[in-house]
Structures are given as C-alpha cells and as structure tokens.
Amino acid sequence: MNELDYVTTVLESGRLAGDGVFCARAESLLGELTGAHSALVTSSCTHALEMCAMLLDAPSGSEIIVPDFTFPSTANAFAMLGYRPVFADIDPATLNISPESARSCVSSRTVAIVVMHYGGVACDMEAFRSLCDDHDLILIEDNAHGLGGTWNDAPLGTFGNLATQSFHETKNISCGEGGALLINDDSYKDRAEILREKGTNRSLFRRGLADKYTWVDTGSSYVLSEVSAAILLAQLEDFLLIQANRRHAWSTYRNRLEQWGLQRGVRFQSVPEYVSSACHAFPLLFPSPHDRDRFIDHLDRHGITAVFHYQPLHASRMGRLTGANREDCSVSTSVAECLVRLPLYSGIQCDEVERVVEATIASETPIRRG
Numbered sequence: 001m002n003e004l005d006y007v008t009t010v011l012e013s014g015r016l017a018g019d020g021v022f023c024a025r026a027e028s029l030l031g032e033l034t035g036a037h038s039a040l041v042t043s044s045c046t047h048a049l050e051m052c053a054m055l056l057d058a059p060s061g062s063e064i065i066v067p068d069f070t071f072p073s074t075a076n077a078f079a080m081l082g083y084r085p086v087f088a089d090i091d092p093a094t095l096n097i098s099p100e101s102a103r104s105c106v107s108s109r110t111v112a113i114v115v116m117h118y119g120g121v122a123c124d125m126e127a128f129r130s131l132c133d134d135h136d137l138i139l140i141e142d143n144a145h146g147l148g149g150t151w152n153d154a155p156l157g158t159f160g161n162l163a164t165q166s167f168h169e170t171k172n173i174s175c176g177e178g179g180a181l182l183i184n185d186d187s188y189k190d191r192a193e194i195l196r197e198k199g200t201n202r203s204l205f206r207r208g209l210a211d212k213y214t215w216v217d218t219g220s221s222y223v224l225s226e227v228s229a230a231i232l233l234a235q236l237e238d239f240l241l242i243q244a245n246r247r248h249a250w251s252t253y254r255n256r257l258e259q260w261g262l263q264r265g266v267r268f269q270s271v272p273e274y275v276s277s278a279c280h281a282f283p284l285l286f287p288s289p290h291d292r293d294r295f296i297d298h299l300d301r302h303g304i305t306a307v308f309h310y311q312p313l314h315a316s317r318m319g320r321l322t323g324a325n326r327e328d329c330s331v332s333t334s335v336a337e338c339l340v341r342l343p344l345y346s347g348i349q350c351d352e353v354e355r356v357v358e359a360t361i362a363s364e365t366p367i368r369r370g
C-alpha cells in the first residue's frame with residue numbers, strides 16, 4: 001500500500017506531468033502482469049479505445065463489430081472517428097459477445113472486432129481469433145473488466161492485436177481515472193506513442209532519439225499524469241493481494257448462493273472450464289424484470305445498494321444514430337432487463353459479503369415452477 005509514499009515522491013519532485021518515472025514503472029509492471037508486448041498508460045480506457053480507432057486508420061464508414069451489451073465507450077470511441085458500430089448479440093450463458101452473432105455481422109466494410117470480457121469472464125478467444133483470421137480483421141480486446149483473468153491459462157489482454165485497460169475507480173485496480181493501451185502487434189507501437197502525445201514525436205525526443213519534437217501526426221492528449229501513475233503503480237504492486245480479496249468475495253457469493261439460485265430460478269454468469277475469471281462483477285439473472293426490480297428494492301431496504309447495467313447499445317439514441325443493427329440482439333435486451341450486480345468492490349470485507357448473502361437468501365424471489 002505505497003500510494004501515499006509514491007504520490008508524495010511525485011509532489012516533492014515537482015514533476016507532475018505524464019510519461020515520467022512512475023508512468024514508465026507502471027507500464028513495465030503492467031507488461032509483466034499481462035504478458036503484453038508493450039503497454040502505454042493513458043488517461044482512461046475510453047482514450048485507449050480512441051487510440052485503437054486512430055491506429056486502425058481505415059476509411060470513414062468502415063465497420064467495427066462490437067457487443068451490444070457493453071459500456072458505451074466500446075462503441076463511442078470508434079463512432080466519434082467516423083466508423084460504424086455494428087452490434088452483435090451476446091451469449092446467454094457467458095453474457096459475452098457471441099461468435100456466431102459476430103460472424104453474421106461481418107460485411108465487406110468490416111475492419112475490426114472489439115470483444116469485451118464481461119465481468120472478467122473471457123470471451124471465446126479461439127473463435128474470435130479464427131473469425132478475424134478468416135476475414136483479415138483486427139482483433140481488439142476492451143479488457144476493462146478482465147485484468148487478471150485468463151483463457152486457457154493465457155492472460156486476457158494478450159489475444160488482441162490491441163487491448164485496453166481501465167483504472168477507473170470502479171475497476172479491480174484503480175487510480176481514480178486512468179487506463180492503458182496494450183500493444184501486442186509491434187507495428188502499432190511508434191504511432192501509438194505519437195497519438196498519445198498530441199500528434200507529436202515528444203516520446204522519441206525524451207528518449208534522445210530526435211533533436212527536437214514537432215507535430216508529425218494527428219493525436220490527442222492521452223498521457224496519464226505522474227500523480228495518477230504513482231497511485232496506479234502502488235495498486236499494480238499489490239495486484240495479487242487486491243485480486244485475492246476480490247476473488248474471495250466472488251467465490252463466497254458463488255458457493256453460498258448456488259442452491260438458492262437453483263431453487264429460485266436465478267442464474268449466474270457461466271464461467272467455462274478453461275476460463276479463470278478476473279472476478280470483476282458478480283451478476284445475478286432473475287427470471288423476469290419484475291423479480292429483478294423487487295430484489296433491488298429488497299436489498300435497498302436492507303441498506304444494500306445493488307446496481308444494474310448496461311442499456312443495450314443498439315436501442316440507445318447514439319446506437320440508432322451511428323450504428324447498424326443486423327442482429328436482433330434479443331439476448332442482450334432481455335439480459336439488460338433481468339440482471340443485477342451484487343456489491344463487489346476493492347477492499348470489500350467478509351462481513352459485508354456475508355450481509356449481502358443473508359439478505360439475498362431472505363429475499364422473496366419466487367420459487368421456480370415446472
């Protein structure tokens with residue numbers, strides 16, 4: 001827990017802007033943790049996704065396949081640069097983008113697929129890699145939920161040509177607001193550094209590889225400040241500890257609520273046997289929207305806040321304005337209406353998890369009939 005010490009060091013150094021010692025140390029540790037070829041810390045995951053959109057460098061109107069059930073940034077980062085998001089439905093068991101639905105979305109204009117490992121449970125990476133290879137598409141992982149998760153023992157964030165991380169306060173590892181771009185295809189590295197530095201070659205200049213720095217490309221201001229990087233580095237150093245606490249809470253929910261769920265017709269997110277979840281979220285899927293809403297009210301009366309998300313992107317205002325909806329996305333629609341997330345946050349204590357379990361078991365969710 002070195003956050004305060006590291007932030008003090010940064011403040012005392014007077015060097016608060018980004019791409020300094022703490023950014024470099026955070027990037028190197030992130031590379032070690034994920035196995036990515038290289039990592040660039042950024043001001044958010046949204047910004048790292050925007051960098052992916054710029055790196056694709058495809059003609060306006062090119063299509064990007066995205067899951068219908070995800071945070072808006074997964075699609076918005078591409079839509080704002082003139083790409084057309086095409087919404088694929090999700091798998092009802094894993095809640096991840098369905099490879100079959102994604103395959104149906106491919107057209108001659110498709111240039112990339114963005115997968116998102118919902119709740120930290122890996123998408124079927126073999127299916128997505130072969131889909132991308134079949135159609136010569138770039139694979140991008142929005143790994144905002146997936147840090148620490150694996151698919152066939154390989155870390156999430158290492159399957160895509162590019163992957164993004166979020167260090168927003170709601171994520172497993174946090175520095176308030178922050179993110180990273182993981183680069184597994186080295187051909188993107190030099191340009192990614194330029195895009196992150198407002199379209200300049202300042203990174204080369206800082207390494208002594210250019211005698212001055214200048215405007216060489218488009219780009220934006222995506223560097224993480226050293227103050228945030230100091231917090232991020234301390235969090236990454238404690239990654240195993242932070243993850244162990246989260247995994248314990250997640251496993252307690254799973255073990256203690258399994259029978260209750262079976263009896264009441266409340267489903268859990270499936271975790272395939274070759275997947276180890278990053279335990280980002282613990283969603284419950286109720287038989288109906290009414291049951292879900294009653295459950296949220298019930299927890300609320302016990303002083304427990306449980307939230308739901310996401311609104312299906314295809315039905316959102318921007319989804320309708322910018323996107324294409326070739327699949328009916330009915331699974332995403334019904335999951336959005338019936339899902340609730342049990343409280344799961346960094347540092348959650350055993351007694352809080354126990355309180356949530358007790359309150360859940362005491363809820364009046366109807367017994368499943370037939």
Ligand SMILES: Cc1ncc(COP(=O)(O)O)c(C=O)c1O
Binds near residue numbers: 045070144166179
């Ligand atoms: C799947 C997913 N992608 C992207 C983001 C955006 O992350 P950030 O807040 O770091 O921009 C989020 C945030 O919740 C997310 O859940």
